[in-house]
Amino acid sequence: MAGERGVETVDMLLNMGPQHPSTHGVFRMILKVDGERVEDAEAVVGYLHRGSEKLCERENYRQIITLFDRLDYISNFNNELVFCLAAEKLMGIEAPERAQYIRTIMCELNRISSHMMFYGAYGTDVGVFATAFMYGFREREVIQQVFEAVSGARMMHSYIRVGGVAQEVPADFVPRVRAVLSGLKRGIEECDRLLTRNEIFLGRTRGIGVLSAQDAIDYGCSGPVLRASGVPLDVRAAEPYLVYDRFTFDIPLGKSGDCWDRYWVRMEEMRQSISIIEQALTQMPEGAIQTPVAKFGFVKPPKGDAYVRAENPRGDFGVYLVSEGKETPYRVKIRAPSFCNLMALRQMVRGSYLADAVVILGSLDIVLGEVDR
């Protein structure tokens, strides 16, 4: 290719990942760069492929929950929930009310901890030397301790079961969560002060990686990525599951669909999650935590199929479950929001600077465990 003054220039292929500090795992981008400009980008996924969907066909329903823990490993509760909801739908049962509330609280806490993870990683992407990361992880830590107290594990909880939850929450659950929430409110404000209105942060994220509402819909984006483009779609409001139809909350929306909007939507969602948890804590009734379907023997849904979706921290997470009436499902298909959101990457990255490519990828907040399954 001849340049402006007849000087021969060649585009360079830059292989970013699977080992690169800011590809958030084992994601790989093949960038075609002209100096600092990115001409084209190709996403290469599959480095973390473990065949989860196929494995599901071999395991029984209780074992599958552990596989779902390992999909989006930042938001384990939300994943477990969707699979259990699918199995319950197939069996025509519903978890007791108390279990529904516990599930809601755990899932919303998980949303906050997931967004805090995003906050930390994003701060590092735009170049704050680990401070945002430590801030995010400080807030995550108290949530993780609640998770540990409730389920016995910090990750891979296997707490939500078909027909309810595994065990009763600890005696001090309600006051403890309330204390955590009041700490979180302060923490979120602090995180806000560090980054949100920072002039350089605004310069690095405003108008970068703009995704129009139509494009976001066309690419099948969901979750914060879709809402940042101004589309008010939240599964919690559009098709309420669990007890979400009993709460009042806001759906934060972006206007321009740039990286800052995607960041802000997540920050605001954390505040809304806190409000939802507070409402759930006051409404939470006493009672059973499990419908006795799985106490003895195996869960065996009847023949049929079911599709369930829920609003995960990363977007619309769907499970399509086909049962032949056996101890193992016939087929499990997972709609992973990270994977769908990633589809928009190429369009957003094209024509931006190399440094922006990192910021754009970070704003999608992908988790490779879910992308590759």
Place this chain on the structure above:
Amino acid sequence: MSWTDLGWIVLSVAIFIGFITVVVLALTYAERKLIARVQQRIGPMRTGPFGLLQPVADAIKLLAKEDLTPGRSDKATFWIAPVVVFVPAFVAWVTIPFTRDIAIRNLEFGILFIMAVSGVSVAGVLMAGFGSFNKYAALGGLRAAAQLMSYELPLVVGVLGVVMIAGSMDLRVIVAEQDAVWYIALQPVAFLLFIIAGLAEVMRPPFDIPVAESEVAGGPFIEYSGMHWSMFSLAEYANTFAVAVLAALLFLGGWRGPAPESGWAQDMVQALWLLVKVSGMLAAMFWLRTTIPRLRIDQLMAVAWKGLLPVAFLNVLLTAFYLYYGWPAWTITAMSCGVMGGAVALYYRRRSARRGMPETARVRVERGRVVG
């Protein structure tokens, strides 16, 4: 030159390099501790009391590491590059005085010498980027070349204001001239220019674009390990320290402060005053590192050419008027503050015309129904 002279030279160079190395080690420790506090950690604690031996442990680890050479690299360029960065960083120290009487060799053109010598290190970074045979290194090397060249100008033109007022390039004279008032009061614009451009010159955040971890994963230094990597690291910290010392000398009155009249006690107290001022500067630089995001390369260039350079020239112009007409000292302070205020106002006006503050919206959901 006799053999004894040569012996003395070798010995003094060894002492000097040892001194700078100790300073750098202390600096890495201080930085880690300070950054840890900002991030609500406690920093290194395991090696020695309060982790004081951590830098030593780091140094031993680096020395023990294998020096790798990438297979298809340009061997000569690859191995010479660290030296080209390392030597200027240390040579610049030759003329930096620590007290009124202690300097290795005071030069009449001290500040010019420092600027000229430190300019050489660009070549080393570029060589590292080129010789590594790595695309990230090449990108980082080019970024470094663009950045270091661009920021050399505002740095030099900024310092020019101080040189004009002091009437000398001799660092000792510059400090002596700050008898009545520190130059930060007369040249606040130059001070800010020096700090910003100085940070960019030593590639420290928010200007660590050539070595950006999250973008080019270490840039020109990506392929280096062990001893050669530590030479880059040593040079970086020596330069950081130099910028802080120069800022103290040029703007904060150097070693000035209440001190005994003569003797070794005077030297000690003067050095202590300098150390206090330098520590303040360094703490500010570390603080910036932990709290500010990184600029993008085009924004970086815009800051240098559209922002700093015009302001630097304006500052020189105002200083010239001030000196030529012999106005009272407060006028230059007032004019400088005016320039700064004007520059900031202009920036914000242009920014809000371009892209105001972000707008957001929200939709209310009540009991499962969207109510708008």
